[in-house]
Amino acid sequence: MTPGLPDPVRAALATTFRLDRVLRVEPVARPGRMAESARVWIRETDGTGRTVFAKWPSRHARIRRMARQSGAYQREVMFYRDLAGDCGPSVPRMHHASHDPGTDAFVLLLEDLGGARPGDDAHSTVTDVRRALRTVAGLHARWAAGVDGVPWLPDWHGPRVRRYARFELDRIARAAARGRLMQGHRLLPLLAELSEGLDEFFARAARGAGTVVHGDLHMDQVLLPASPDAVLVDWQLVQRGNAGLDVARLIVMGLPPEERRLHEAELLEVYRDSGGGSGLLDEYRAGIVWTAFMNTSYALSRGPETGTSALGEVLFGRVAAAAADHGLLNGQGVMR
Incomplete structure (x- = not known):
């Protein structure tokens, strides 16, 4: 596992892209967030490099409980699956969105807008x-x-x-x-x-x-x-x-x-x-x-x-x- 990047996120990267390796992980820490997130630099098998914004459940059990009670993780995943495609540049483009209703685990891979x-x-x-x-x-x-x-x-x-x-x-x-x-x-x-x-x-x-x-x-x-x-x-x-x-x-x-x-x-x-x-x-x-x-x-x-x-x-x-x-x-x- 790349430091700071959970295995489910790495697995999602591997199934979404032609992943050769993860080059760098830069955590994105902003106050009040309900989930963990990071900018991830990857290299694909053809040598192409790209950055991806990744998001996954909070490391804190209390916040995960709050997210489950409100349905926050499921809602965001379903938003990207069902609604975001018609929003144009108003929301980040989705690469991958998965959610497990049993555990409330999720992974989002989105367009990296780190330049914004x-x-x-x-x-x-x-x-x-x-x-x-x-x-x-x-x-x-x-x-x-x-x-x-x-x-x-x-x-x-x-x-x-x-x-x-x-x-x-x-x-x-x-x-x-x-x-x-x-x-x-x-x-x-x-x-x-x-x-x-x-x-x-x-x-x-x-x-x-x-x-x-x-x-x-x-x-x-x-x-x-x-x-x-x-x-x-x-x-x-x-x-x-x-x-x-x-x-x-x-x-x-x-x-x-x-x-x-x-x-x-x-x-x-x-x-x-x-x-x-x-x-x-x-x-x-x-x-x-x-x-x-x-x-x-x-x-x-x-x-x-x-x-x-x-x-x-x-x-x-x-x-x-x-x-x-x-x-x-x-x-x-x-x-x-």
Whole structure:
């Protein structure tokens, strides 16, 4: 086994390419990832060299359990098998995708886009966010009429997500009572209201037209190559849902509050003009509420280090500011 490269990944390389040898493995370590990944340099039997982006399960049992509970590994593999082929340059090209339902083991081999500039929540520009919005608007428009033959694709407002949300909101409430969420304290009243009105929140969401959404779209999930298109990665939470889930996370987490306030209306217009549809504001506000929930749940699972750096400002400060600006911290956040 090449150091840092598990045998199943090497086996997938051997069955996908005319593999002579693996020349080099460069781990890709970015915060918050649910899986291990690496850029892999290989040589084929005819002497051709290429690089491949490889992805496989996390080394940490706790993260693997979380991935299995959410279906994250299976969802991403099935996304590349069933949906990615129609996305053009908006997602990496797939070389290999396999998943074992029994063990939840998986291997993804994707087009290497190591030459693209990675997005960065803490340091994104309005131009970066604008590029990502144009890309996701095109995908939302493509899928707005529905997708066929994808029984694995969950509904954001479906029973599985509702059960997960109820469990996590109860866990957040217990942690808050013990003083474990000081960094995100401004969001706690909004989350308490979400907990009380969860069924109505989801009922309102279910009335939206819906599309296929990334589910965790922020600038850390975006690559910015030289071409005009942004590339969206990490499709582990792909689901049917309202477009505002993606749009709110991208804008609110991608820009400091003062920049978001200056450009928010224009960015929403960019999304609409790029094919993303109209009537987005209510969905956008629902996306802010859900982002508050997702980020607090993530921080609680990851531990106190998430609130002691620039990451804490992205997760909590930016979201709380957006919630306040949209009147979601005044007792109307869920039913607005």
